[in-house]
Amino acid sequence: MKNSFKNLSLPELKAKRDELNKKYMELRFQMVVGHVDNPLQKRAMRRQIARLNTLISAQETAAAKV
Numbered sequence: 001m002k003n004s005f006k007n008l009s010l011p012e013l014k015a016k017r018d019e020l021n022k023k024y025m026e027l028r029f030q031m032v033v034g035h036v037d038n039p040l041q042k043r044a045m046r047r048q049i050a051r052l053n054t055l056i057s058a059q060e061t062a063a064a065k066v
Contacts, residue, residue: 005052010059017052020045 005013024045030036 005055008055010056010063013052013056013059017049017056020049020052024049 005016008016024042027036027042027045031039031042036042
């Protein structure tokens with residue numbers, strides 16, 4: 001899952017980030033209620049969002065230089 005984002009375009013990356021942010025919020029609410037099977041899933045999702053943010057900023061700066 002780590003390297004599966006590198007071949008996506010900028011709009012696809014942003015859409016994936018928005019989707020993961022929505023899932024992350026739902027997971028946080030489930031954790032408060034107490035219905036989560038894997039609590040480490042929160043950490044993994046947060047790291048995926050950070051990877052997406054890094055790739056998005058790299059593509060935006062590359063586009064700004066051109």
